[in-house]
Amino acid sequence: MKKSLLASVIDQWSVVPPVETADLSGKTVLVVGANVGIGFEASKHFARMQPARLIIACRNEAKGKVALAEIERETGYNGCELWIVDLANFASVTTFSDKFKREGGDLHILVMNAAIVQLVYQPTADGWESVLQVNHLATSLLSLLLIPQLVAAGEKSSTPSRIVIVSSDLHYWITPAKEVEASTTPLETLSNEEWCIPEHMQSRYNESKLLNVLFVRALTDRLQSITPLSAVAVNPGYCYSQLRRDWYKKPTFSFARIAVALNERLLAWTAEQGSRQLVFAAVGGRDNEDNMKAGYVNLGRLIEVADFVLSDEGRKFQNTVWNETIDILNGVSDKIAPIVQDYLVVPDSSIN
Template identity: 25%
Template sequence: MATSKDLPPLDVPFFPNVFIKNQFCTKPQRPPKSTDLSGKVAIITGANTGLGYEAGRQMLELKLSHLILAVRSGAKGEAAAAKLRAKYPTARIEVMLLDMSRYDSIQDFARRVDSQLPRLDMVILNAGVFKFKYETVPSTGHEELLQVNYLSTVFLATLLLPVLKSKSPPGTPGRLTIVHAALSLVVPLPTTNGHKTLLGGIDDPKYFVADKQYNLSKVLAQMFAYKLVDYVSADDVIVNLVCPGYVKGTDLGRNVHVLLKPLGAAFGAVFGRNVTDGASTYLDAAFVKGKESHGSFLMSWKVTPYNSFMYTPEGKTTADKLWQETMNELEFAGVSGILESMKKH
């Protein structure tokens, strides 16, 4: 099966056609009934509620042995873990603190994972934010959606790559899935907006529009994945991106203005996918799909093309630029060296 890189770009002139097909014309797919996750260890970020919690529950239903809920609030994480422990008493369900807005928290989390876990099979990077207000992260100075949804996510992904490679069973690649969004397909080619760098232009409050910034923060991960496959072999770690569809009943809109929440609830009631079906896309990406999904974008339970600009010379040049800027941003942690080491077998 072809990867996203190998597919032709989507020829859909009107995005609602993609939305309707994804939401209403695709039958949800469950893991094969024979699936048995006994002995396996999985990490899910942002797993105390919504899709992350439900994905964890479904994996425990398939006899997952050890689930780590990576969360910002210890109290909320323990409350979620207690509910899961009551239902799955034979599984080990652990809470680990992780603040995706802080690089030091991400580094500390990756070190704990490496030192404390003798085995790691799967990681689902589900944590993300959506905000209507422009705000920066004090420790980095970056706009919050850019920071959490892109920079921090790819930082954590990079730090966990060698851990997954070394701690997955011999002959079996580790799995790393980044939660994504179909709205990334409507983003125009990112520009510097008159700044010296792409990241500087994206940080500029003059160009901040909440929904556009969210979509942009997601498409950057596609551009990163496009380059990442040059460093990471699917024999070591299979990395993919997954869109769960528009799902009602999640906590993504927790920062939306209170007056807008009824509108979101009404839209979700009509168009939203339920949490059970949405979370099943995570399982499909994390352990059902094979090496054909490496570096790919999954939507509607199948490999899907990237944003169409990624198939143009301009898109590839911009991806190169973003990659180098990302390496520069994260070089304090030696990310380029980590990625170079992943090339070695």
């Protein structure tokens, strides 16, 4: 599918469907990146569905406590818990997953919403370019580490568990640079300081959203059809968001700041409207679960992903990125290899 800028503008001017609802009693929901914006609003929607546990995972404890109190105040739900995780630190992610294994029990819904935007090269303590680590590598790491808990929940439930990865329509307008696509280690290429010149960093967030879509599709290829777990990518739409807070730090009359403010005034949804897409991806479409697997949610329905993703070149790149991602994460956690071995399969060669 090719999606034009005009089509996206029309989407932004469309009526946003009402929030999907479901009975979450007895279930555990985990939202990563939940103290502000669409993650916070989605958490309030989940709270109103009365899950047994709602865990909001945030990087900042003080801000997380404020969000926790606000969720309880607005919804009357008192089963919300604050856990701390920093996706810019692999050790924090593995510590979080270890804690979940000990204390979290089964997991029915995982929403991976945390993301950052950086326009300049900034490595993490782990040595990776920060957007690439937070938006793709650490997001993939936590999703994979929690698969045992997700599958266990799905086996005991009448509905499969869900992994929801927040992507974006920006994936329609980005294809890998030739040097990246041709590389056997495209993530290393993308993370290399010499590659991360300002011109390339302008598209880094878009690239990370493409990687989110590729991860969801690659994971689905490797999940057995009988596994009670569905992975879904979702476009929350263009919303008022703290993702763009760095633009507002620019001088008062900077063109970037004016452009962002104008775009938001003309096009942006509220964070609550955007959060409805996350909720649909988490609880919607239960009447046809097979369609939701590897699906891409937009405006409360499934739509086709970008032509590049569906192309032979896209499939090849998807598998290259998957293999490199697993190699990298194997070096981060000794639990990745057993999870891949026990829960995933080698995809049919006919679709490689």
